[in-house]
Amino acid sequence: MNPERRSRVLDEATAATLLDSGMTIAIGEPAPMALLRLIVRRRLRDLTVIASGLALDLLIAAGCVRKTISYYAGGGHGVPVAPSFRRAAERGEIEIWECEEGILTSGLEAAGKDLPYLPWRGGVGTSLPELNPDLKIIEDPIAGQTLLAVPAIRPDVTLLHAAQSDAYGNVQHYGGPGWLDLFLQRAATTCIVQVERIVANETIRANPWATTIGRADAVVRLPWGAHPWYSRGAYVQDIAFLDDYLALATRAAEHGEHAALARWIDHWCREPAAHVEYLERVGLRRLLTLHEY
DSSP, X not given: OXXXXXXXXXXXXXXXXXXXXXXXXXXXXXXXXXXXXXXXXXXXXXXXXXXXXXXXXXXXXXXXXXXXXXXXXXXXXTBSSOHHHHHHHHTTOSEEEOOOHHHHHHHXXXXXXXXXXXXXXXTTTSSHHHHOTTSEEEEOTTTOOEEEEEEOOOOSEEEEEEEXXXXXXXXXXXXXXXXXXXXXXXXXXXXXXXXXEEOOHHHHHHSGGGEEESSOSEEEEOTTTTTTSOBTTTBOOOHHHHHHHHHHHXXXXXXXXXXXXXXXXXXXXXXXXXXXXXXXXHOHHHHHTTBOO
């Protein structure tokens, strides 16, 4: 028997043992919210988080984040900057590794290729190297151009959401992977993918070109695990749910009303002992209204 052909399916509790305070954790899109709620429930601290949007904002609001690496910390829904991120940044409560999309992907690609850095053109002539001293201005030895040397960005763990996987970690996203998912997966020491369903290996082999990740380190079956975000081919985002969080986070950031936000985080993230209990709180009726078609 091939020793590599082993089940990579973990339950929620076992997956939790792969996450610890102080780690660098990368988060794909759509955000694997069931795994993020696991982080909040375990009260992990001092994380360096590679993420964007309200998923990053929630981890900051829950006190999990020490440092952020993000090309976009917006809140969506007409909010240019996510409220918890903005407040923490203004108060110096988090360290910000300044970058844009090309810098971030260059750093992740360097790690995926086991290189100390990769050159990148974006950011040359801007204040980014002043704001982020890890970015070094270099002269290209081939053409003599001025470029940025972007150091490798190596997550300890990458957390992703996808449509399905077989038991051996062969993952298929519906309609292709998220924007940064493959960069994040290749750069990471460990990749955990939460999926809507586990399918037979024969199902994966019947459509091999749909396989986006081969042999993920771990897969966790968590149906509706991206809620309140979307899962392509399954459900759309729960806009009302996201609006509730955004309103509470904004009041906490702008008016100091932290108690209501803390109660929301406790109710949705800390009190449910498992993902199934979270789904029970959301309710079947609400979930079924989020059908994609």
